[in-house]
Amino acid sequence: MDPKKPLTMDNIIPQCSECNRQDRNNFVYNKKGRVIKISDPKFILRSDNETKKEMLELLKDELEK
Numbered sequence: 001m002d003p004k005k006p007l008t009m010d011n012i013i014p015q016c017s018e019c020n021r022q023d024r025n026n027f028v029y030n031k032k033g034r035v036i037k038i039s040d041p042k043f044i045l046r047s048d049n050e051t052k053k054e055m056l057e058l059l060k061d062e063l064e065k
Contacts, residue, residue: 002028003039 003025005011013033015024026043027035044055 001031
């Protein structure tokens with residue numbers, strides 16, 4: 001659920017192999033397996049330039065509020 005916490009029974013969610021892909025360590029999940037926050041924002045750096053630009057614009061707009 002939270003990759004920054006130890007792997008214990010209260011910090012795991014059983015998942016199929018497709019759901020348990022590499023990006024699982026970039027997010028924090030709730031007990032239902034839904035993303036509730038970003039654990040490692042550096043994952044954006046692996047995106048293409050267009051995605052990076054979109055994220056930059058979203059953050060600029062949000063921070064200007």
